[in-house]
Amino acid sequence: MTETPARTEIGDQAAYAAAVQTAVAAAAAYYGEGDSSLDDDAYDRLVRGIAAYEREHPEHVLPDSPTGKVAGGAVIGDVPHTVPMLSLDNVFSAEGLLNWAAGLERRLGRPVGVWSVEPKLDGLAISARYRDGRLVRLVTRGDGAAGEDVSHGIGMIVGLPERLAEPVTVELRGEVLMTRDQFEAANAARTGAGHPAFANPRSAAAGSLRARDREYQVEMTFFAYGALPLDGPDAGPGTAPDGTPGDLPALLRELPHSEIMAMIARWGARTSAATPVGGVTCTDPAALQEHVERIAGLRADLEFGIDGIVIKADRAADQAEAGNSSRAPRWAIAYKLPATEKITRLVGVEWNVGRTGIVAPRAVLEPVEVDGSVITYATLHNAGDIARRDLRIGDHVTVYKAGDVIPRVEAPVVHLRTGGETAIPIPDVCPRCGGEIDDSQKRWRCSQGRACHAIASVRYAVGRDQLDIEGLGENRIDQLVQAGLITDFADLFTLERAPLLELERMGETSTDNLLAAIEAAKAKPLNKVFCALGVRGTGRSMSRRIARHFATMDAIRAADAEAFQEVDGIGPEKAPVLVAEIAELAPLIDKLVAAGVNMTEPGATGPAERAEAPGEGDAGTGSDTGQGPLAGMSVVVTGAMSGPLADLSRNEMNELIERAGGRASSSVSARTALLVAGEKAGSKRAKAEKLGVEIATPEEFATRVADFL
Ligand SMILES: NC(=O)c1ccc[n+]([C@@H]2O[C@H](COP(=O)([O-])OP(=O)(O)OC[C@H]3O[C@@H](n4cnc5c(N)ncnc54)[C@H](O)[C@@H]3O)[C@@H](O)[C@H]2O)c1
Ligand SMILES: [Zn+2]
Numbered sequence: 028m029t030e031t032p033a034r035t036e037i038g039d040q041a042a043y044a045a046a047v048q049t050a051v052a053a054a055a056a057y058y059g060e061g062d063s064s065l066d067d068d069a070y071d072r073l074v075r076g077i078a079a080y081e082r083e084h085p086e087h088v089l090p091d092s093p094t095g096k097v098a099g100g101a102v103i104g105d106v107p108h109t110v111p112m113l114s115l116d117n118v119f120s121a122e123g124l125l126n127w128a129a130g131l132e133r134r135l136g137r138p139v140g141v142w143s144v145e146p147k148l149d150g151l152a153i154s155a156r157y158r159d160g161r162l163v164r165l166v167t168r169g170d171g172a173a174g175e176d177v178s179h180g181i182g183m184i185v186g187l188p189e190r191l192a193e194p195v196t197v198e199l200r201g202e203v204l205m206t207r208d209q210f211e212a213a214n215a216a217r218t219g220a221g222h223p224a225f226a227n228p229r230s231a232a233a234g235s236l237r238a239r240d241r242e243y244q245v246e247m248t249f250f251a252y253g254a255l256p257l258d259g260p261d262a263g264p265g266t267a268p269d270g271t272p273g274d275l276p277a278l279l280r281e282l283p284h285s286e287i288m289a290m291i292a293r294w295g296a297r298t299s300a301a302t303p304v305g306g307v308t309c310t311d312p313a314a315l316q317e318h319v320e321r322i323a324g325l326r327a328d329l330e331f332g333i334d335g336i337v338i339k340a341d342r343a344a345d346q347a348e349a350g351n352s353s354r355a356p357r358w359a360i361a362y363k364l365p366a367t368e369k370i371t372r373l374v375g376v377e378w379n380v381g382r383t384g385i386v387a388p389r390a391v392l393e394p395v396e397v398d399g400s401v402i403t404y405a406t407l408h409n410a411g412d413i414a415r416r417d418l419r420i421g422d423h424v425t426v427y428k429a430g431d432v433i434p435r436v437e438a439p440v441v442h443l444r445t446g447g448e449t450a451i452p453i454p455d456v457c458p459r460c461g462g463e464i465d466d467s468q469k470r471w472r473c474s475q476g477r478a479c480h481a482i483a484s485v486r487y488a489v490g491r492d493q494l495d496i497e498g499l500g501e502n503r504i505d506q507l508v509q510a511g512l513i514t515d516f517a518d519l520f521t522l523e524r525a526p527l528l529e530l531e532r533m534g535e536t537s538t539d540n541l542l543a544a545i546e547a548a549k550a551k552p553l554n555k556v557f558c559a560l561g562v563r564g565t566g567r568s569m570s571r572r573i574a575r576h577f578a579t580m581d582a583i584r585a586a587d588a589e590a591f592q593e594v595d596g597i598g599p600e601k602a603p604v605l606v607a608e609i610a611e612l613a614p615l616i617d618k619l620v621a622a623g624v625n626m627t628e629p630g631a632t633g634p635a636e637r638a639e640a641p642g643e644g645d646a647g648t649g650s651d652t653g654q655g656p657l658a659g660m661s662v663v664v665t666g667a668m669s670g671p672l673a674d675l676s677r678n679e680m681n682e683l684i685e686r687a688g689g690r691a692s693s694s695v696s697a698r699t700a701l702l703v704a705g706e707k708a709g710s711k712r713a714k715a716e717k718l719g720v721e722i723a724t725p726e727e728f729a730t731r732v733a734d735f736l
Contacts (some may be wrong), residue, residue, distance in 0.1 A: 033072050035075070037077065043081075049065075056168075057070070058151070060234050060237070062226065064442070066366065067368070074093055077093065092283040096171075097112070097168065103170050104167060104174065105175070107172065108174065108236070109259040110259070113355050115337065115356070115359055117362075118363070119362075119363050119609035121319075125315075132312075134349060138409045139455075141285070141340075142312065143283075143306055143339045143341040146322055146335075147363075148252075149202075149228075150333070152164055152167070152168040152201075154200055155198070156257055157191055157196060159255065159524070161190055162181055162189045180203075183246060185248045186250060186297025187203075191296065192293065197256065197257050198254040199253070199296055199300075200254070201252050202250050204232050204247065205235075205248065206228070206331045209231075212245070213245040224417065224438040224439065224441065226425045226438050226439075226441075227437050227468055228332055234419070249297055250299055251288070251296045253287065279313060280343060283342050284343075302329065311529075318336070319336045322336050326367075332368075332390045337359060340359070341360060366397070367398050368425055369396070370425055370426075370653040372424070373390055373420060373436065374391050374420065375390075376389065376413070376420065377391060384472045384474075384478065386458065386472060389406060389407060391405055392424075396713060397427075398429055398430070401716045402428060403717070405435050405436045408470075419438065419449060421449060421634065422439040422440070440699055460505070462479060478514075481515060484515065484516065485519075488559035488561065489548075492555075492567045493559035495555070496519070499519075506530055510526070517622060519545050519548075520548075520624060522542065522545065549623055549625060551625060551626055552574065553580060557583065569596060572596065573594055576593065576594045576595075576631075577628075578628050579626060580626035581626070582635065583609065588603040588605075588606050590634065595658055598721035657687040657700075657732065660701055661692045662684045662702075663693065663711060664677060664702075665702065665708045665712065666705030666708030666709075683735060686732075687731075689701075697718055702720050704723070
């Protein structure tokens with residue numbers, strides 16, 4: 028998060044005029060049917076570009092410009108608001124937040140007594156008008172001065188009761204949104220009725236709220252974030268609710284925001300208090316950031332979207348004195364969080380088979396950065412899901428990711444279709460073993476079940492780069508597995524002649540040739556045997572490196588994650604995965620050992636021998652490359668160093684890398700083994716992520732090269 032977020036560069040007046048037109052059209056779609064062609068990041072970049080151009084060329088400002096207007100000036104309404112429904116100004120960092128708080132206190136000439144912190148719900152603003160406790164009218168925000176009547180939505184919105192617990196006359200303001208479940212249900216109903224899917228929960232809420240006649244039912248959710256006297260700011264007494272002391276309009280003018288929120292909840296309307304991120308108050312602006320981070324940390328687990336955190340001066344007097352600009356209140360600010368949703372293209376679909384035979388599709392995307400990481404793959408649940416959402420190759424799709432959740436494709440952006448999109452190929456046989464697919468359930472399975480894995484893993488093990496056993500073609504392997512003669516490739520080494528001869532198409536000669544080829548494979552070097560195990564992430568060359576480093580299978584099995592990291596190209600993320608997988612393969616390896624398969628690498632000395640004979644190339648000095656924790660690794664450094672490395676210049680970092688046995692390089696490529704990425708790492712980090720290069724923080728890296736610091 029930076030204080031000056033990216034913006035679209037606008038070079039001249041013509042480009043400016045075009046940008047204004049694009050933004051107005053996008054905002055009209057966004058606040059209207061919800062079907063904008065831009066994702067929020069792209070829209071915000073464009074508007075920031077427009078604003079920057081206008082600062083340079085005030086004489087070119089067009090009246091249509093979205094800057095400084097509620098809803099970008101793109102919507103109008105015919106139901107006037109008694110008090111304008113405004114937008115919020117933004118900050119993007121801890122520093123920005125503190126500056127804003129300090130600015131507000133300067134304006135007031137005193138500290139803000141109490142701050143409230145609450146989630147910024149990602150839906151659309153609504154005014155809900157209650158008279159004597161009955162919900163009588165729903166109005167959208169519109170241009171802030173007047174909105175559109177959407178009272179037909181009454182009854183479809185959870186959290187917005189048709190009758191409150193008290194007979195109050197009041198206007199509730201809040202956000203209407205769809206939870207993840209409501210979104211899925213709405214899309215199922217909508218596509219079921221033959222309409223294109225909504226692209227995301229926000230547009231689904233916007234589109235559903237405005238649609239009058241709909242042949243299917245949808246449900247939405249309301250969260251209140253404020254209350255006003257219904258009959259305007261100067262409404263007198265006479266609307267006092269039973270059970271609430273005094274006169275309600277006066278109370279709403281005098282009570283702090285946090286108490287008004289508690290009162291709304293008591294009346295029975297939903298507030299964020301019903302969620303894990305309910306509003307809190309604090310008195311010290313320095314504590315605000317902690318609350319911001321707490322809410323941001325819970326974001327991925329919420330069942331609804333938030334796009335930021337709203338910080339407000341809690342006290343009515345502070346709010347009244349600070350007042351509003353034409354677009355936003357001065358007593359509140361939105362701390363924006365990075366977008367969790369982007370629009371990108373679906374370039375392909377891969378079908379993978381899990382260990383138990385589940386056949387599942389995976390979307391291949393045009394790489395896109397979402398919430399701080401570059402995404403190229405996303406889950407697509409199953410074939411039925413693809414059909415239901417009518418996804419096509421070449422579609423623009425909305426992709427969602429937050430925190431550690433697995434990225435997923437939400438929906439196609441149907442109005443961006445060009446006609447060149449093509450159907451997603453659906454496999455008719457198992458993509459791993461070629462067996463039949465059992466499609467009787469939602470989740471497809473290979474009819475071979477776990478044998479699918481056996482067939483595929485034996486095929487891999489006897490391949491040319493592994494055990495290279497001639498005479499074991501795919502059909503032969505299938506036959507052996509089907510006949511129950513083998514369940515894994517270790518069983519090959521104990522095959523007997525008689526049962527083989529009973530198999531179809533197995534004569535004496537081919538049987539003897541096969542047995543001889545299998546016998547010969549027992550003498551393969553460790554690197555081939557290890558490669559045959561099919562441990563994830565260990566292809567030919569990695570298997571060679573592991574075998575050379577450890578020299579024996581025993582040493583490999585005894586190695587912990589730390590020991591694995593001494594192997595060129597194995598980092599702190601991969602090492603524990605390797606250890607776990609090798610442990611899981613213990614029964615298979617035991618079988619291989621028992622069958623007499625070679626378990627040593629010719630010519631290699633293991634770590635134990637090296638430790639006993641430290642004479643040649645003592646790692647402690649690390650003077651010659653090829654020794655030390657970074658042996659043979661090409662390492663790139665980017666961003667600001669921190670922790671124990673904070674004071675090192677780039678040059679000193681490079682020297683450190685070389686002392687530890689590595690090669691320092693300035694650009695990330697497929698050959699890069701490690702990227703040390705500090706704060707403010709930019710394009711190098713993105714590139715490394717795209718290439719799957721291992722990334723370490725300065726602190727992690729310092730631990731790794733501690734002996735050389
Ligand atoms: N994709 C597009 O084409 C497109 C077009 C226009 C706008 N947008 C998006 O909409 C944003 C601007 O929209 P905006 O002007 O509605 O402002 P906003 O959504 O950034 O902030 C103001 C709104 O926040 C809402 N809100 C949520 N929680 C709140 C809380 N706790 N307290 C007070 N208000 C709360 C209210 O509805 C309020 O009107 C842009 O940043 C952009 O990302 C996207
Ligand atoms: Zn299969």
